Amino acid sequence: MAVTLTPNIPDQDGFYDELLRAHEGLTKAESDALNARLILVLCNHIGDREVIRAALAAAK
Template sequence: MALKNEMNIPDHDDFYKELIDSQRDMSDDEQQLMNAKLVLILANEVGDREKLSAAIKLAATRP
């Protein structure tokens, strides 16, 4: 299953800023917990097991 490779987030720079700003005053452990929770929330929203497996493989690929 191929995932989207083109930018698909409206105002992606604003989204990135919001994400970074939301963690600005957190410890490393708090940031990791928030990121883990966010991944699980978004995975639940996607809900497609095949897409989630493809995303895991893509994210685990080293540059």
């Protein structure tokens, strides 16, 4: 399975707004921790190590 790199989220602006709101009122450390937990939750949801490796490479 390949990593989807083209826009694939309906209402992208709405999603971005939700993501920003999730960070409101957090310190830098708390925001970083939220991002780390979100990454782990999403990687667990994907569950495919090859897809996760491809995503890591694409993000790098």
